[in-house]
Amino acid sequence: MTLVELVAGITLLIVGVLGFAQTLVCLDKGQARTREAGRATQAARAVLERIQAEAFPEAFRRFNAEPADDPGGAGTAPGASFAVPGLSARRDDPDGQPGEVVFPTLDAAPSQLLESVNLEALGMPRDLNGDGVIHPTADYATSYVVLPVLVRVRWEGSAGPAMVELRSMLGNYR
Numbered sequence: 001m002t003l004v005e006l007v008a009g010i011t012l013l014i015v016g017v018l019g020f021a022q023t024l025v026c027l028d029k030g031q032a033r034t035r036e037a038g039r040a041t042q043a044a045r046a047v048l049e050r051i052q053a054e055a056f057p058e059a060f061r062r063f064n065a066e067p068a069d070d071p072g073g074a075g076t077a078p079g080a081s082f083a084v085p086g087l088s089a090r091r092d093d094p095d096g097q098p099g100e101v102v103f104p105t106l107d108a109a110p111s112q113l114l115e116s117v118n119l120e121a122l123g124m125p126r127d128l129n130g131d132g133v134i135h136p137t138a139d140y141a142t143s144y145v146v147l148p149v150l151v152r153v154r155w156e157g158s159a160g161p162a163m164v165e166l167r168s169m170l171g172n173y174r
Contacts, residue, residue: 032158036087040153040164043084043099048151048166050078051101056172060141063101063149066111069141080110087155102150104128112139113147121167122148146171 051059061069062077070077082099089098104117104124116125116136125134128144147170154163 029158033162036155036157036162037164039084039086040098040155040162041166043082043087044151044153044164044166047078047082047099047101048149048168051149051151052168052170056147056170057142059170060103060113060144060147061111064103064105064110064113069111084153084155087153087157090154090156090161093154098155099151099153102152104148111141113141113144114138115140119148119150121150121165123169124148145173 047063051063054062058071061071063080065080067075067077067079070079080101081095081097082101084098087098089096102119102122104114104119104122104126105112106114106117113128115128115134115138118124126146126148127134128140128146128148130145149168149170151166151168152163153165154161156162
């Protein structure tokens with residue numbers, strides 16, 4: 001063997017080992033992303049199940065962003081934000097919690113359930129009290145028969161910002 005052949009063989013071997021190492025690193029990152037998404041999905045499902053387990057007339061008041069209207073007294077309900085073990089909220093998250101429950105409300109009035117809110121993710125606007133009319137300003141916090149719910153988890157993941165959303169339409173059909 002000549003020196004040129006030996007250098008070419010070593011170069012090919014190094015390129016192959018580096019490619020294999022890069023593949024292992026990518027697999028590890030992919031596994032971390034999958035683990036994070038699994039945690040987020042599991043936490044979102046658990047919160048959605050908790051909302052579904054509530055007495056239907058109280059579900060909105062227990063999980064909205066207004067602590068003053070909690071059925072057991074101010075600040076006694078879970079509220080709209082929740083922690084997810086193993087995940088960190090995004091840097092720009094105002095409450096520092098990666099999880100949130102979203103209802104058709106306005107930010108300025110989180111205790112008012114409105115039919116006219118334009119939230120495509122919740123299929124809004126929508127008739128919430130079943131009278132066949134979408135009222136632009138009426139509050140249905142105590143008289144809804146359908147309740148659109150979005151449970152969202154946004155976190156700062158191993159590969160950057162990530163998000164999981166679960167949507168549901170709860171109904172109280174007598």
